[in-house]
Amino acid sequence: MDTLAHLTGLSVATLWMLAKVLIVITVLMGLASPLTWVERRGSAMLQDRIGPNRAALFGKWRILGLAHVVADGIKFFFKEDLVPPHATKRLFWLAPMLAFVPAMMGFAVIPIGRSFVAGGHTYHLSLLEPGNGMGMLYPMAIGGIAVYGILVAAWSSNNKWSILGGMRASAQMVSYEIGLSLAILAVFMVVGGYDPHQIIADQGAKGWLIWRQPIGFLVFFTCMFAETNRLPFDFAEGESEIVAGFHTEYGSMKFAIMALAEYFHIITASALITTMYLGGWQIPFLPNASALATVVAFATKVVFLCWVFIWIRWTLPRFRYDQLMFMGWKVMLPLSMANLLLNAYWMRSH
Amino acid sequence: MQGYAPILLLLMIAVSLPVLVWTLSRLLRPDFYSKAKYSTYECGITPVTEAREKFNVRYYLIAVMFLVFDVESVFLFPWALQMKELALFGLVEMGIFLFLLLFGYGYIWSKGALTWE
Numbered sequence: 001m002d003t004l005a006h007l008t009g010l011s012v013a014t015l016w017m018l019a020k021v022l023i024v025i026t027v028l029m030g031l032a033s034p035l036t037w038v039e040r041r042g043s044a045m046l047q048d049r050i051g052p053n054r055a056a057l058f059g060k061w062r063i064l065g066l067a068h069v070v071a072d073g074i075k076f077f078f079k080e081d082l083v084p085p086h087a088t089k090r091l092f093w094l095a096p097m098l099a100f101v102p103a104m105m106g107f108a109v110i111p112i113g114r115s116f117v118a119g120g121h122t123y124h125l126s127l128l129e130p131g132n133g134m135g136m137l138y139p140m141a142i143g144g145i146a147v148y149g150i151l152v153a154a155w156s157s158n159n160k161w162s163i164l165g166g167m168r169a170s171a172q173m174v175s176y177e178i179g180l181s182l183a184i185l186a187v188f189m190v191v192g193g194y195d196p197h198q199i200i201a202d203q204g205a206k207g208w209l210i211w212r213q214p215i216g217f218l219v220f221f222t223c224m225f226a227e228t229n230r231l232p233f234d235f236a237e238g239e240s241e242i243v244a245g246f247h248t249e250y251g252s253m254k255f256a257i258m259a260l261a262e263y264f265h266i267i268t269a270s271a272l273i274t275t276m277y278l279g280g281w282q283i284p285f286l287p288n289a290s291a292l293a294t295v296v297a298f299a300t301k302v303v304f305l306c307w308v309f310i311w312i313r314w315t316l317p318r319f320r321y322d323q324l325m326f327m328g329w330k331v332m333l334p335l336s337m338a339n340l341l342l343n344a345y346w347m348r349s350h
Numbered sequence: 351m352q353g354y355a356p357i358l359l360l361l362m363i364a365v366s367l368p369v370l371v372w373t374l375s376r377l378l379r380p381d382f383y384s385k386a387k388y389s390t391y392e393c394g395i396t397p398v399t400e401a402r403e404k405f406n407v408r409y410y411l412i413a414v415m416f417l418v419f420d421v422e423s424v425f426l427f428p429w430a431l432q433m434k435e436l437a438l439f440g441l442v443e444m445g446i447f448l449f450l451l452l453f454g455y456g457y458i459w460s461k462g463a464l465t466w467e
Binding site for chain 1: 382
């Protein structure tokens with residue numbers, strides 16, 4: 001790192017920052033494309049089908065349908081781009097951007113491994129340094145913006161299916177955000193801080209929060225499915241009822257950007273669950289693991305949770321909309337509130 | 351301010367990526383206009399009315415209730431972080447606040463605002 005800094009004339013801190021931005025983008029991109037493959041291939045496995053296997057690299061290598069990922073990408077580039085005449089054109093183009101940008105930025109605060117010291121410099125493996133003053137409030141704020149992408153896409157399309165899907169999705173996302181923030185609140189209360197590094201250190205010292213706050217974990221986990229619009233909560237695009245929901249009118253690369261944003265959300269959600277409840281990069285019974293080992297541990301947990309997202313999608317049927325609202329307002333909200341009060345009581349008495 | 355520089359960089363990359371991809375696909379894709387193809391999708395029939403119509407009032411209710419509870423959780427954050435320092439005073443104060451809030455919650459529940467048919 002020092003020689004590189006000397007060569008480029010930049011400071012080590014700046015170089016490390018650039019490297020971290022690169023790491024975040026590589027992690028998101030590198031996970032999102034295989035996830036589309038895992039989703040299709042995994043669903044085939046769960047439903048006892050073969051799944052996609054026709055596309056072949058150079059007409060020869062089928063490699064378990066992995067060539068479909070490449071083929072899809074190429075196809076998106078060559079698809080004709082339609083903007084319906086009744087749509088509000090500027091907003092129609094803005095919506096995929098509004099979905100994509102927050103999806104990409106949410107990951108920034110999460111530490112992906114233990115901080116390490118090399119050549120007299122301390123390197124932190126999260127884009128934002130510890131003690132930046134935003135902590136876990138940042139992904140929540142960014143996650144709150146995500147609803148605008150869906151709403152703007154729905155409104156600007158000027159299509160009945162889109163507007164139905166957009167209204168449903170936005171009502172669903174705000175309903176579950178309350179349970180989500182109250183569950184996070186209980187974590188902050190127990191830890192006594194909101195910095196992700198602090199939350200992970202606390203879990204290393206006193207045990208993972210999934211054991212200390214099982215109710216909070218359950219609420220957080222459920223609300224994350226609603227926030228990412230995944231089954232059993234995918235009312236944004238209930239394909240059997242409202243065609244494709246908010247992105248009915250979207251095609252070609254605009255659709256690709258939106259689909260990518262959805263997978264980014266899944267990855268960020270998995271990373272958040274890992275950081276908040278599964279000890280982040282901690283390895284059980286190995287408190288002094290090396291930085292590299294902790295990165296591997298973190299990646300394993302995130303990839304497993306991504307698989308859980310897909311697993312649940314193909315296991316549970318979709319809820320009815322009134323059941324969704326019942327869950328959000330009459331189950332998740334009281335449950336997270338009770339969790340908060342119980343933790344407050346427990347904190348007072350100890 | 352130095353600490354937030356990576357966020358700015360990430361924001362710039364996140365904005366420029368879709369723009370880059372769209373520009374590239376504009377160079378590659380075909381563009382054949384036909385009236386039927388470019389019309390709004392409505393299961394194959396010609397759309398008769400505007401899609402932006404009146405919708406159920408419940409959505410507004412949800413929005414208002416969300417606002418109330420979201421502000422509530424904003425007020426709860428400082429208390430949760432400073433619980434030890436605020437001690438009994440904070441607990442009693444928050445108890446009153448939460449009681450009022452839960453009272454309202456019970457009221458909207460009994461009025462049926464949370465029931466979706």
